[in-house]
Amino acid sequence: MLDAQQRWLLLINIVFNLVMGFILPVNTIFITKNLHESMVVAGFALMLYSGFMMLGNFLGGRLFDRFSQRKTLVGGFTLAAIGFLLIAKFHTWPVYAGLLLMVGLGMGIAYTAVNSYTAIAAQQHPQQYQQIFNRMYLSANVGIALGSMGVSSIFQASIFWTFFLPAVCFFVCLIIVLTHGAVLDGAAVSHVYQANSTVASPNKKKPLQLSRQRLRINLVLICITVLIVWLGYSQWDSNLSLYMLDQGLTMHDYSLLFSINAASLIIVQPLMNRFICRWLPLLKSQIALGLGIMGSSFILLPGARNYGQYILSMLILTIGESITFPTIPALLSKFAPQGRQGTYQSFYVVFGSLGRALGPYLGSLIATEISFAWLFGLIFGSVILVGLGMLAVKEVNYS
Structure with missing residues (x-):
């Protein structure tokens, strides 16, 4: 309630x-x-x-x-x-x-x-x-x-x-x-x-304190992750429209993908988070899993020749983002000292905005100078890499 x-x-x-x-x-x-x-x-x-x-x-x-x-x-x-x-x-x-x-x-x-x-x-x-x-x-x-x-x-x-x-x-x-x-x-x-x-409890758990150096390493890893994932995700909002048009699809087909994304999120996110939270209690592990799923959605794009493959790729992306995007600010909040919530949440939105700003331009350069296949491959590799990097984050757990 x-x-x-x-x-x-x-x-x-x-x-x-x-x-x-x-x-x-x-x-x-x-x-x-x-x-x-x-x-x-x-x-x-x-x-x-x-x-x-x-x-x-x-x-x-x-x-x-x-x-x-x-x-x-x-x-x-x-x-x-x-x-x-x-x-x-x-x-x-x-x-x-x-x-x-x-x-x-x-x-x-x-x-x-x-x-x-x-x-x-x-x-x-x-x-x-x-x-x-x-x-x-x-x-x-x-x-x-x-x-x-x-x-x-x-x-x-x-x-x-x-x-x-x-x-x-x-x-x-x-x-x-x-x-x-x-x-x-x-x-x-x-x-x-x-x-x-303030009431003493025998079951009360005390958070493990992190050193300043360890906290800085955590924040750097998280900010790099946010930047990379939004550099990749922004391709769906920009350069993918040109790629789909080149494959003989229409703007209506392209816009329909985002309706599918929004509708499926309403169904997928409650289910994913109900089970994922039980299987993976650490937030960093949930983010790593979500990034792995998001990255894998780009594998299908170079060989996509029919609309069904684009829908499948979008559905995989949706599952991954439903795990990743709400969990990153939750993890940042977990690290934030008293009275620093605004500053820590700004890390997420600033680097996310930077990724959205640079993504379409950098993606268009790679697609034009090399190929879309290389663009999708680089996104897959980068997202998987930062997903593995998230496992190196020292999360504030309980003992």
């Missing part, structure tokens, strides 16, 4: 990712088709947008830990909402590009803050620790799927509403934070949990 804190967090996460799924497909099309700029200009603008989002990710973590948890979330949503309102009114070039940076900065701050609140909720509910991260990841995918499904008709009907609706969504999030901030902080839960934690 979800408490009020988790319900409001899930709602905010769905709305935030609905905007992400809504706006990402629009940017390139709007810049090239409506503003009549080149693909190079569009790519450069989106690279800057990704850069400002990464800056927001970093700032969000620092502000969350050192300034104010609630005000950080309010600031991020306010900045992004105002940016979208201005774009709805002034969507000409280069004003659009400048306002897009404002939106990216605000969304980056808000994204890290939402992840950090998730980590706090997980610490306040130790009996549901991993389930909370799993639910948040599933809700994020529901939001992205809803946004992706609705954007096409709205974009064709009205440019104003295309950018005004995201602003409305973020103002809704603002109202939730301003009116239910104490619930999001989990003040009552935290008070009860702290009171209970």
Whole structure:
């Protein structure tokens, strides 16, 4: 049974990712088709947008830990909402590009803050620790799927509403934070949990402390893993569309894969995490397994000649990501010292954003200069390698 804190967090996460799924497909099309700029200009603008989002990710973590948890979330949503309102009114070039940076900065701050609140909720509910991260990841995918499904008709009907609706969504999030901030902080839960934690128990388990050097090695391994896996995963969002078109498939076939991904995640993730948590109690082992499954999905792509093989590859990827993506922030939260949740969660979102920013460009270079087969082979090898590297992480276990 979800408490009020988790319900409001899930709602905010769905709305935030609905905007992400809504706006990402629009940017390139709007810049090239409506503003009549080149693909190079569009790519450069989106690279800057990704850069400002990464800056927001970093700032969000620092502000969350050192300034104010609630005000950080309010600031991020306010900045992004105002940016979208201005774009709805002034969507000409280069004003659009400048306002897009404002939106990216605000969304980056808000994204890290939402992840950090998730980590706090997980610490306040130790009996549901991993389930909370799993639910948040599933809700994020529901939001992205809803946004992706609705954007096409709205974009064709009205440019104003295309950018005004995201602003409305973020103002809704603002109202939730301003009116239910104490619930999001989990003040009552935290008070009860702290009171209970002071009671001596013969079964109480003490975490094994890590040295600073060991902790740094852990963080480096995790950050490299996040970067590599998103460099690979971003190929599905970008260069794979060209590969499938070259194989005689259509854009409808390509977009349908993501509907299959979203629908199957709703079924697969609860099943996977129910069994995987029992079989592999250490989070690092779960991540290594998930990465192995994700990497293997790329083996099928070089020889794929019919649509069924692409569906199979996507289903394998979905199983792997359902294990990997919610577990990495859970592991980072496990390492985070008191009062550093925002900073530690920012590692995940910053390196994930960096992978998403660099992936399409690096992938296109490899595919153009060598071949798609080499691209898929390199992704497979790299993901498997970082999966093995995760086994070297010294996890905070219990004795």
